[in-house]
Amino acid sequence: MANDDYKILSRNWGKPDSHKLETYLQSGGYEAARKALTMEPQAVAQTVLDAGLRGRGGAGFPTGRKWLFMPKDDRPRFLCVNADEGEPGTFKDRDILRYDPHMLIEGILIACWAMQAHTSYIYIRGEFTEPQRRMEAAIEEAYAKGILGNRVLESDFRLDVYVHAGAGAYVCGEETALINSIEGKKGQPRIRPPFPPQRGVFDMPTTVNNVESIASTPYIIANGPEAYKKFGTEKSPGTKLFCVSGHVNRPQVIELPLGVPLMELIEKHCGGILKGMKLKAVIPGGSSTPVLTASECQGVTMDYEALAAAGSMLGSGAVIVMAEGTCMVTTLHVLTHFYAHESCGQCTPCREGTGWMAQITGRMVKGKGKIEDLDLLLSLANGMFGRTICPLADAAVGPVTSFIGKFRQEFEDYIRTQKGPREKPFPVKWMS
Amino acid sequence: MGFEFSAETKQELDRIFGRYVTKQAALLPVLYLAQREFGYVSLEAMEYVAGIVGLTPARVYEVATFYTMYNKQPVGRYFIQVCTNISCALRGGMDLFAYLSKKLGIAEGQTTKDGRFTLVKVECLGACGNAPMMQVNDDYYEDLSPAKVDEILKSLT
Numbered sequence: 001m002a003n004d005d006y007k008i009l010s011r012n013w014g015k016p017d018s019h020k021l022e023t024y025l026q027s028g029g030y031e032a033a034r035k036a037l038t039m040e041p042q043a044v045a046q047t048v049l050d051a052g053l054r055g056r057g058g059a060g061f062p063t064g065r066k067w068l069f070m071p072k073d074d075r076p077r078f079l080c081v082n083a084d085e086g087e088p089g090t091f092k093d094r095d096i097l098r099y100d101p102h103m104l105i106e107g108i109l110i111a112c113w114a115m116q117a118h119t120s121y122i123y124i125r126g127e128f129t130e131p132q133r134r135m136e137a138a139i140e141e142a143y144a145k146g147i148l149g150n151r152v153l154e155s156d157f158r159l160d161v162y163v164h165a166g167a168g169a170y171v172c173g174e175e176t177a178l179i180n181s182i183e184g185k186k187g188q189p190r191i192r193p194p195f196p197p198q199r200g201v202f203d204m205p206t207t208v209n210n211v212e213s214i215a216s217t218p219y220i221i222a223n224g225p226e227a228y229k230k231f232g233t234e235k236s237p238g239t240k241l242f243c244v245s246g247h248v249n250r251p252q253v254i255e256l257p258l259g260v261p262l263m264e265l266i267e268k269h270c271g272g273i274l275k276g277m278k279l280k281a282v283i284p285g286g287s288s289t290p291v292l293t294a295s296e297c298q299g300v301t302m303d304y305e306a307l308a309a310a311g312s313m314l315g316s317g318a319v320i321v322m323a324e325g326t327c328m329v330t331t332l333h334v335l336t337h338f339y340a341h342e343s344c345g346q347c348t349p350c351r352e353g354t355g356w357m358a359q360i361t362g363r364m365v366k367g368k369g370k371i372e373d374l375d376l377l378l379s380l381a382n383g384m385f386g387r388t389i390c391p392l393a394d395a396a397v398g399p400v401t402s403f404i405g406k407f408r409q410e411f412e413d414y415i416r417t418q419k420g421p422r423e424k425p426f427p428v429k430w431m432s
Numbered sequence: 433m434g435f436e437f438s439a440e441t442k443q444e445l446d447r448i449f450g451r452y453v454t455k456q457a458a459l460l461p462v463l464y465l466a467q468r469e470f471g472y473v474s475l476e477a478m479e480y481v482a483g484i485v486g487l488t489p490a491r492v493y494e495v496a497t498f499y500t501m502y503n504k505q506p507v508g509r510y511f512i513q514v515c516t517n518i519s520c521a522l523r524g525g526m527d528l529f530a531y532l533s534k535k536l537g538i539a540e541g542q543t544t545k546d547g548r549f550t551l552v553k554v555e556c557l558g559a560c561g562n563a564p565m566m567q568v569n570d571d572y573y574e575d576l577s578p579a580k581v582d583e584i585l586k587s588l589t
Contacts, residue, residue, distance in 0.1 A: 088517045088556040121451075126501045127557050129570040162451040167460055168500035170555065184452075184459030184485070186498040202453040245519035245560035252561050287518055287556075318560070320519055334518050338555050344498075430524025430531070430564065431577045 006231050008219045008239050009212065010255040013099040019134050021141040024102035030147060032218035033109040037155050039221075042068075044114035048217055051225035052237035057082055057173070057210030058286060058315045060304050063217070066207050069197040070115045077117035078206040080182065081108060081214055083124040083131070084166050084173040088287035088338060089318030092241035092253050093211035097124065097131035100215070101138035105161065107214035109152065110221055112159050115207060119160050122211075123178050126166045136163050170342035174390045175208035177344065188344045189390035212241055232258035236303035240317050247274045247323035247428065258303040258314075262292075265302060266321060274428060277323035281406075285315025287335055288395030290402035312402075325427030328407040329369075329414045332399060333361035339396035350393035353384040357400055369415040374404055435480040441465055445484065459485050459495055463502055472503040500554075508543040508550035510588045513567040516553045519560030528564040528576055529553055535585070548588070 012018045012027055024030070036044050049064025070077055081104070085093040096104055108120045124132050139161050142148040150158050169187045171177045176190035179201045200206020216238060220228045229237040236258040242265060245251045249271030256265065262284065266272065273279055279294040284302070290312040292300065300310045307314045322331065340358035345351045357380060360373050381400050384393040404411055437445070448461045462485055466477045473496050475489075482492040496502045503511070514520075514529040529551075533539060536549050543550040559565045562574030573584055 085558045086556060089519050089560050090556075091558045091560045094558055125558065126499075127567060130572065164451075165461065165464065166499075167463070167502060169498065181460065182452075182457060183454065184457040184487075184495065186495055202457075204453075243561060245563060246522040251519075251523075251563070283518075320522070320560075322522065326522065331518060331521070334516070334521050338517055341555055426522055426524070426526075428523060430527035 006239050006257050007255055008228075008231075009096060009100075009103070009215055009241055010253075012103070013095065018099045019101055019138065021102055021138065021145060021147075024100065024106075028222070029102055029218075030106055030109075030153065032222035033106045033113075033147075034153055036110045036113050036221050037153060037157060041114050041116055044110060044221065047225055048114070048220055051220040051228040052235075053213060053216055053220060053228070054236065054304065055210055056212035056216070056240065056317070058087065058288075058313075060314065063209060063213045066197075066209065067111065067114050069195075070117075070207060071197060071205050073205075075204050076119065077115055078201050078204055079108060079112050079115065079117045079120040080175075080178060080201060080206060080208045081120060081122040081211055082173060082175065082178060082208055083122055083128070083211045084170075084178060085128070085211075086125055086170040086173050087316050087318060088335070089243060089245055089283065089320040090286050090316040091243050091245070092317065094128060094131055095241075095253050096211050096215050097128065098134050101135045102142070103215045103218060104135070104211060105138060105142050105147070107217045108161055109147070109159060110217045111207070111209065111214055113157060117207075118158050119162075121162050121164045121182055121201070123164050123166060123172070123182060125172075126168050132163055132165055139163065169344070170338075171344045171390070171392055174392065177390065178208060179206060186344070188346045189392075191389055233301075233303050233305070235305050236314075240302070240314075242302065243316070243318045244270045244321065245318070246321035247277065247326070248272065248321050249274055256302075259301045259306070262297050262300050262302055262319070265319065266297075270321075273321070273323050277325065277427060279321070280324045280326055281322045281328070283318075283320040283322075283399070285313045286318040287320070287338065288391075288398045289313040289315045290398050291406060293406050313398075323427050327414075327425035328403055328410050329361065329364050330425035332403045333358070333365045335399045336361045336396065339392065343392060343396075347388035347390075347393065349384045349387045350396070353380050353393060354396050356380055357396060364411075364415060371412060371415055373415070374408065374411055377404060435470065435476050437465065437469055441469055455486050459487065459492065460499075463492075463496055467502060472506045474504070506543075508547050510549050510568050512549055512551045513554040513557070514551070515555070515557045515559070515563070515565055515567075517556035519556070520563040520565060523563035525564040528566065528581070531578060531581065532566075535581075549585075 045067035053063045054060045172181045172187035174189045177187040181187040196206040232238045282292050304314045336357040340354040343350045343354045381397040385397045448458045470477045478492045479489045482489045516525045565574040
């Protein structure tokens with residue numbers, strides 16, 4: 001295949017005015033939506049299911065299946081697009097919103113037709129003001145050209161799309177917390193059942209999909225499931241936006257077919273490890289996914305199955321690369337502090353557990369850790385995992401158990417000698 | 433107390449209410465309007481917002497204090513938020529924070545005496561590929577170097 005054949009989501013990035021409607025139309029934009037409107041709604045959902053598209057926000061649930069879950073009663077239906085990008089290490093949806101907002105609108109149109117939903121909210125994290133402005137401008141263009149509104153693309157289909165800005169809460173990336181947040185409430189997750197397709201936003205049938213999942217659908221409708229399945233692996237078809245950050249020479253968002261070897265992603269596409277340093281560890285799918293040691297990274301491929309087999313997860317595709325010299329104790333404290341800060345406080349195991357994890361790792365960093373603290377952390381993790389309404393507690397457990405499990409010697413040495421790279425926990429000084 | 437939106441802001445309200453099924457759902461965007469117009473979200477501002485969206489002040493307080501982006505205290509003219517989460521930390525986010533703290537002569541959460549800058553650490557802002565980075569008011573500043581930071585600070589008068 002030619003070099004860039006696999007660029008589906010990022011094919012327009014880098015073009016001048018890639019965010020404008022005119023640019024999008026020139027690349028065949030909204031043809032897929034026109035095609036979808038000639039299909040039976042159910043057939044549109046089935047096509048996305050057949051393409052094997054799985055949720056790109058982290059959970060990996062089949063997107064078409066979600067659409068088919070929507071009840072067929074006469075209540076109004078809603079699509080919420082999750083652009084509350086906050087999983088540390090993840091910065092891909094921001095680029096879709098900034099560089100190709102119309103691809104997302106076209107995907108929304110396809111999804112809403114498939115589910116016969118007439119309203120869609122794009123929930124964009126509050127800090128993303130530039131992406132919000134881009135998205136709002138694109139929505140305005142779409143209304144002005146009859147792509148949205150009462151007669152979508154000259155059909156009888158009606159669709160309204162709104163941007164809803166979040167206000168600074170990681171937990172709102174969880175779908176039921178996101179729904180509460182749209183309703184003007186605290187972003188605390190809801191107990192399920194009822195699931196969003198039964199009672200979601202405003203108690204109406206609702207589907208929540210990630211930006212990247214929705215933006216992948218115009219290609220699938222335009223070219224069919226088989227074309228999409230040419231990319232990726234049998235069980236993880238298609239392409240994925242990988243966000244590579246940390247100690248690589250060229251940190252970036254890059255679209256590649258699923259199944260690309262992790263080391264190829266790092267060495268070939270991101271220019272290898274910074275300053276010729278050696279690889280120490282990689283968090284492969286966002287801060288919540290278990291860390292892989294350098295040796296575990298060899299041979300592993302970036303798809304749902306291979307990473308699960310390696311004991312981690314593809315998650316959001318956020319690859320955080322750490323070079324030799326990175327202090328795992330300090331890094332774990334950065335992460336536990338994050339989860340403690342973001343716990344919504346509703347479930348005791350999470351509220352208390354994440355707080356304790358942050359305190360215990362905090363005292364380690366200050367040189368006051370005890371060896372027993374390591375088992376205490378693992379016991380806390382055990383008391384949290386699977387015992388809460390939403391997966392935030394599980395997300396906090398992932399780094400704790402994997403960091404201690406795989407780098408226990410380093411933790412013990414750090415505690416015993418009370419000597420660690422305290423003055424220089426990271427091998428790269430700012431701009432050195 | 434003079435807590436009332438300007439005529440232009442009141443016009444925005446109708447547009448906001450039009451997006452939602454319930455009036456209460458407009459709370460988050462209306463709190464943003466209050467922050468923009470009154471500088472920060474004080475208790476009085478919350479009470480005023482409660483009247484607009486038809487909620488009790490307690491409900492508004494609960495929501496305003498849940499989300500980090502509503503400032504419950506006044507902040508400086510330039511609100512500097514430095515990401516110190518993992519991807520930024522790996523590329524010098526902590527050093528960036530220390531640099532700003534020293535240069536501005538303020539610790540975390542403090543405001544300079546002239547009211548120009550407030551400095552805080554924040555969690556991941558989703559720009560990890562261009563670490564280290566900071567947000568000043570609405571804008572992101574990425575791929576920062578000391579020279580770049582100096583230049584940015586100078587431009588913020």
